[in-house]
Amino acid sequence: MTTAKSDPTFRPERQREVAEALRAVLPPSSVLSDLEDTRPYECDGLSAYRQPPMVVALPDCERQVIAVLDVCRRLNVPIVPRGAGTGLSGGAMPIADGVVLSTARLNQIVRMDAYSRTAVVQPGVRNLAISEAAAPHALYYAPDPSSQIACTIGGNVAENSGGVHCLKYGLTVHNVLRVRMVTIDGEVVELGGEALDAPGLDLLAAFIGSEGMLGIVTEVTVKLVPKPASARVIMASFDDVVTGGNAVARVIAAGIIPAGLEMMDRTSSRMVEPFVKAGYDTDAAAILLCEADGTAEEVDEEIARMTAVLEAAGASAIQVSQSEAERLRFWSGRKNAFPAAGRISPDYYCMDGTIPRKHLARVLTGIAQMEGRHGLRCANVFHAGDGNLHPLILFDANRPDELERAEAFGAEILALCVEVGGTITGEHGVGIEKIDxxxxxxxxxxxxxxxxxxxxxxxxxxxxxxxxxxxxxxxxxxxxxxxxxxxxxxxxxxxx
Amino acid sequence: MTTAKSDPTFRPERQREVAEALRAVLPPSSVLSDLEDTRPYECDGLSAYRQPPMVVALPDCERQVIAVLDVCRRLNVPIVPRGAGTGLSGGAMPIADGVVLSTARLNQIVRMDAYSRTAVVQPGVRNLAISEAAAPHALYYAPDPSSQIACTIGGNVAENSGGVHCLKYGLTVHNVLRVRMVTIDGEVVELGGEALDAPGLDLLAAFIGSEGMLGIVTEVTVKLVPKPASARVIMASFDDVVTGGNAVARVIAAGIIPAGLEMMDRTSSRMVEPFVKAGYDTDAAAILLCEADGTAEEVDEEIARMTAVLEAAGASAIQVSQSEAERLRFWSGRKNAFPAAGRISPDYYCMDGTIPRKHLARVLTGIAQMEGRHGLRCANVFHAGDGNLHPLILFDANRPDELERAEAFGAEILALCVEVGGTITGEHGVGIEKIDxxxxxxxxxxxxxxxxxxxxxxxxxxxxxxxxxxxxxxxxxxxxxxxxxxxxxxxxxxxx
Incomplete structure (x- = not known):
């Protein structure tokens, strides 16, 4: 672990200069430079890399954001924007001689418009807080990364975050209508708008997922969607992963867009079952969770259609949740896969590749072959519906070679994703982790x-x-x- | 009208130089420079402006596209890309000393994949030809600009084209997964991909709608969607346009996304009815057409829900199509609005603004007030569901002042669109027409x-x-x- 004090590039006079310039334009409590204050910012969710920033700035309005950028531009200081710091790829990893610009105090819900089903929020508003504020209107904000209790909409915009519901409801880019942001020149620029189409270049999509490289968000207009009246989930078992992977493609090919379509292999279900007692079929080579949401009639009809497709696709067993408690129990295993991995293995390396759905079976077979070659086990958990894989490579960093083998294994999985026409990240971003x-x-x-x-x-x-x-x-x-x-x-x- | 020969900027030696350089890299029949050959390229659908290009190049493969760009870059010649020339804003308007790069010979359907529901096509493939090729698989390409018989997918990408179905199925940007293109440097760049998300900057959306300013498309991967089994349309009458405009917002607020949601005011229905005999209620201040598509059961259920909403919203009369022939008859009036305008008025000026749906009633009221101020009638026809207005300003260019008044009227409509948070173009692009x-x-x-x-x-x-x-x-x-x-x-x- 590197600390600011021991860092050879740390220059106290430079820190003083930058902090003083920032204190001239922000309230004193909005500029942190003591190591005890900056240390909480030393990493994000990718905690293997740590570096306290030189200074942390906490602007509480757009005018202050412009002021921070003016100072940094004038003094040539690099800036790392930061939401809640829950990112998994090191996008908010500080720079030793840089400023962290935290959006924590830009946390106002500016407007909630039930009629046009939109909300205007500042970037530091938490993802779940938007849905909570929209709940009285029976609306919610659909993208639901697993960190949604803590993560901010600004961070979601930076990473183009997804979640279990993004198959049906889209990623952040499909649920954000407008971004207001400040460029490094201190210019305020609005991208997108509430209308269906906009003239000029559509830079909103380029901005979403740009990982803080293009500007600092000061306001976001999000779409809200009606809360479904009911939801039920199917748990289907398969005797081999290839049949399971093909079943996913057949559900989609039947014209069904489930509210969630998740897959776990046997390594994952056996890892999770003793821990959460979700009632998983631990003999099955793969388990598929398919959710339907909507009115009660729509849910019944979609559950019936999905059941027929899954049976025809070769499911060896099918169970449908009969109550809300059972639905949540079926999901609990999937949602606790990462903590469960930590329970059975000293270390795990979570991958995040995305592939065209039609190649699911091929990639699963490829990963199984890699397990033998690298001498490590891999638990496969994924957003099957959108082809977003989260292979968890299990290893023990204390054993010689294992970290290196896990990294090589991971790189090989990502190379296979690219080979079949996919990408090296689904929803966790590139940051510093995936840059190579x-x-x-x-x-x-x-x-x-x-x-x-x-x-x-x-x-x-x-x-x-x-x-x-x-x-x-x-x-x-x-x-x-x-x-x-x-x-x-x-x-x-x-x-x- | 300007012709190349009379154009003071026309330089025969320059034309010879550029044409010869292009003939060195393309087959002779792929380079046109005689005025009789270049004249067909002198304008697009915005025919008020005409200018034959210096040279037309017709590459038939990506290698030839790169060669054309290499020549133009070396000789510093501006390039105007052109699909079928059906655009309405002058985006393909030639430059007197420039090359028109036509995609007419890049017209191959490269791959049709029913399993992943995608088609890979060259840019010169016609919009409707994609759906025709997909028909044996019960699939089609959803965006349907009214020029879809003639217009090309490359032009659709350049203009981000829409159509009657884009409310439910999205614009071009929502239906294109990947674009392969050549930059002015001759570099081949692929934007987007078949996977749900991609790392790096999402430049696909910025490219779509960039009106030929960023590169030349050589291949497009489009999404295909299942052909609905049935469709029916509701025709609802309203006693005033404000109630009709609010009804549109209420349909959407009820969580219904109709396959089409179009509105016409009384000026439009009276203009159209004698011409097409669609059976329109010409006493109504506004008519709304709401289409449902899907399985027969889904269509029945959605028609019932829409009927209830429209009644509650104050519709004075409601008719539902009872046969496919009647459905087509109801639509025929809407689809013939532009030709009908030409029948009752010597000239008309078709606007294309987009506004947030909630401001529909306000903008309609504003346009009615402008009619008095400018002393001209305006027929309002629009894709109401996505707030895309096509006001047709009726005038007679032979009467003193009327063209100027029509232009001032049009500019005022667009300024009002911007004022309520909308945009100056919905689906026709900016080109040369809207640039100011x-x-x-x-x-x-x-x-x-x-x-x-x-x-x-x-x-x-x-x-x-x-x-x-x-x-x-x-x-x-x-x-x-x-x-x-x-x-x-x-x-x-x-x-x-």
Whole structure:
């Protein structure tokens, strides 16, 4: 663990200069620079990497956000934006000589409009707080990352967060109508709007998931959706994972969009069952959880259709929740998979790849073969409906080699995801964790297009530098740059 | 009308130079430079503006697209990409000393995958041809601009086209999964993918609707959706437009997403009825058409729910189509509104603004007041469900002042759309027609963000220049620049 005091790059006079400049424009209590105050910001959910920031700024309005950016631009200080710090890829990992800009005090619900089914909120508002405020109108905000009690809408925008419901209701990008943000130049820019389409370039989608690299969000307009009157879940067993994977594709091919469609393999269900007693079929090679929501009649009809498809797809057993308590019990196993992994294995490495649904069976077979090659077990838990895999590689960091083998195993899973036309992250972002895998995912021309947009928004490259998008130099060092035909024809392409 | 020969900027030696350079890399029949050959390309659907291009290039594969771009970049020739030329805002309007790059010969359906419900097509494939090719699998491509017989998917991507079905099924941006394109540097870049989410910046949405300014599409992966088994439409009458406008909002607020939700005012229905005999209630101040599609049971249930909502919202009469012939007859009036306008008025000016649905009644009232002020009639026809208005301003260009009054009327409608939080275009794009209205829509900082992205993709600014996004100079001359607080603080912002 690195601390600010022991960091060779730590310069107390620089810290004093930046903190004083910030205290000139913010209330004194909104600028933290003592190590005891900055330490809580030393990491996010990717806790293997820690680094206290030089200074933490806590603006409480847009004017103060502009003031912080003005100071940082003038003094050439890098800025790491931070919501609740629940991210899993190190996107909010501080920089030793940088400022963390926390949105914690930008926490107002500005407007709740039941008629147009929208809410306008500041970035520091918690995901679940939006749904709580919308509940009196029988509305809610659909994307539900598992951290939704704590995570903020600003962080969701930065990471384009998903959740169990995103198959039916979409990711953050499908549920945000407008973002108001401040660029590094201190300009206020609004992206998107409440109308269906907008002229000009649609930069809202590019901004969502940009991991704090393009600007600081000061306001978000989200869509709200009606709370379904009821929900029931099917638990189906399969004798092999390939049949289970194909069943997922057949549900979707039948024109059904379940409210949730999750899969667990036997390693996962056996890992979880003793811990949560969800009533899982631990003999099945794979379990599928399929949820229907809507009016009671819609739910009955969809449960009947899904049951027929799953039977035809070769399910060996099918159970349907008969009460809300049973529905929650069926889900409890899935939701506790990560803590359960911690119970049976000293360490685990949670992957987050996304693949086209039709390749589910192929990727599962590939992972099973990798288990043998790397000599490690892997529990497969995933948002099957949208092809978002969370393989949990189980290892013991105290045994020689195991961490290295787990990392190699993980990299091989991600490479397979890319090979079948998928991506290296589903909902956890790139941050610092996946940055080298981006070299596998994209060609130099594609990375150059990303940097072109980055430079257009942030010419001094001060916003969350060295996250999310690798430089071509970094990829060259990593040794796995994808090369396009175009690049070969243009060896003089600018390098970073 | 300007012709190449009489154009003072026309330089025969330059034309020869560019045509010869292109003939060195394309088959001779793929390069047109004689005026009789280039004249068919002199305008798109916005036929008031005409200009034959210097040269037309018709590449038939990606390699040839790269070759055309290489020549144009080397010789510094602006490029106007063109699909079928059905656009209504002049996006494909040629430049006197430029090349038109036609995608007409990039017309192959590369792959049709019924299992993953996707099709991979070249940009010159017609919109309707995709649905025809998908029909044997009971699938179709949902966005249906009224030009769908002729318009190409490449043009749909450039304009982010919509249609009657886009309320339920989304615009082009919601139905395209991946675009493969060539940048001005000759680099092949893929945006998006078949997986739900992608790391890096989501530039697919920014590319869709970018009106040919960022690159040349060479391949598009589209989503296909199941063909509904049946469809029926409700025709509801209202005694005043405000009640009709509010009824639209109430249908949506009831959680119903009709397959189509269109509105016409009395001026429109009286204009259309003698011409098509659709059986419209010409006494009603407004008519609403609400379509349900799906299985027969789903359609019956949704028709019943919509009927109840429309009655509660104050409909004075309700009719439901009892046969497919009647359904088509109800729609025929709506679909023939534009030709009918040409029948009762020497000229008409078709607007295309989009507003938040909740402001429908307010904007309709505003337009009625403008009719008096400008001394012109306006027939209101619109995609009410998504707040996309097509007011048809009726005028006679041969009468003194009327064209000017029609243009002033149109500009006032668009300004009102922006005022209530809407936009200056719903589905027809900006092109050359709406470019000055962009100054009203966006602040300098927002236009600067657009140009930043434009420069990142096209540093020499050769792709479709002077379309879609106005320079700050142009806005200053237009005299209606929106000014943000941020801009005032930064008077030294770069100008174009």
């Amino acid at each position: 895998s981006m070299c596998v995912q994209f060609t130099a021309a594609e990375l150059e297009a990303f940097f072109g947009v980055k430079r257009a928004f942030d010419p001094p490259m001060l916003l969350n530098p060295n996250k999310a998008i690798p430089t071509l130099n970094r990829c060259a060092e990593f040794g796995k740059m994808r090369v396009s035909a175009g690049l070969l024809a243009h060896p003089d392409l600018p390098r970073f | 209205s962009m100054c009203v829509q966006f602040t300098a900082a927002e236009l600067e963000a657009f140009f930043g992205v434009k420069r990142a993709f096209d540093p020499p600014m050769l792709l479709n220049p002077n379309k879609a996004i106005p320079t700050l100079n142009r806005c200053a001359e237009f005299g209606k620049m929106r000014v943000s607080a941020g801009l005032l603080a930064h008077p030294d912002l770069p100008r174009f």
